[in-house]
Amino acid sequence: MNALTPFNLPLSGMSQGLHEFRFQIDRDFFACFDASPIAVGELAVELWCDKRPDMLVLAFHLKGTVRTACNRCLGEFDLPLDAHHQLLVKYDIEERDEAEVVYILRDTPRLNVAKFVYEFILISMPMIATHDHGEGTCDPEMLKYITSEEEWEAQQRAQVQQQKPRDDRNDDHLWDQLKDLIKDI
Ligand SMILES: [Zn+2]
Incomplete structure (x- = not known):
């Protein structure tokens, strides 16, 4: 069967x-x-x-x-x-x-x-x-590795941001201007 x-x-x-x-x-x-x-x-x-x-x-x-x-x-x-x-x-x-x-x-x-x-x-x-x-807990050895990987990624992101300074407020300002333009059309 x-x-x-x-x-x-x-x-x-x-x-x-x-x-x-x-x-x-x-x-x-x-x-x-x-x-x-x-x-x-x-x-x-x-x-x-x-x-x-x-x-x-x-x-x-x-x-x-x-x-x-x-x-x-x-x-x-x-x-x-x-x-x-x-x-x-x-x-x-x-x-x-x-x-x-x-x-x-x-x-x-x-x-x-x-x-x-x-x-x-x-x-x-x-x-x-x-x-x-479920029952049980995550493997602490694996978590150590995963945490260090996340930290590494965070460091990479921080470095990229330092290299390319960016002002979000300026972007918002441009966007507002663009919206005003659209309204006028
Ligand atoms: Zn787990």
């Missing part, structure tokens, strides 16, 4: 109304996706499937951790995730995916939701993840 097989929702024979599904995600799940930025993670997924005559409303709750690199010290840590996502499944004469809506044929026997769960995990991650989001 493939790690994604449990994510099949048995649509044929499913009665109308609410149905609850629970899935567990581990590293085998992420290994099924090519070029996944996540290799290690432990998440519990709770799915409420509301089957209606004209569509299905899927409400996902993802809770757990994914291992990622800290954007500050580059050390790996377990990033906690706790996110809710919704997906509408509608019927049409051809299958296609759109933002938050999936179209399937009306007689589709089962729908595998693994790729949607995978996408939800990725979009639940913050753009910049640091140790502040």
Whole structure:
């Protein structure tokens, strides 16, 4: 059995109304996706499937951790995730995916939701993840290096500014004159 097989929702024979599904995600799940930025993670997924005559409303709750690199010290840590996502499944004469809506044929026997769960995990991650989001602290050795790099950049900027003295107030004055000109036209 493939790690994604449990994510099949048995649509044929499913009665109308609410149905609850629970899935567990581990590293085998992420290994099924090519070029996944996540290799290690432990998440519990709770799915409420509301089957209606004209569509299905899927409400996902993802809770757990994914291992990622800290954007500050580059050390790996377990990033906690706790996110809710919704997906509408509608019927049409051809299958296609759109933002938050999936179209399937009306007689589709089962729908595998693994790729949607995978996408939800990725979009639940913050753009910049640091140790502040999880347990543990940044690697102090790496922080020393990063701080000295920032100081070095600040020194470079200071040197450039000394070489090119610039009066911002003068620029503002020119800008005011320009605005007056535009008004007159
Ligand atoms: Zn860190």
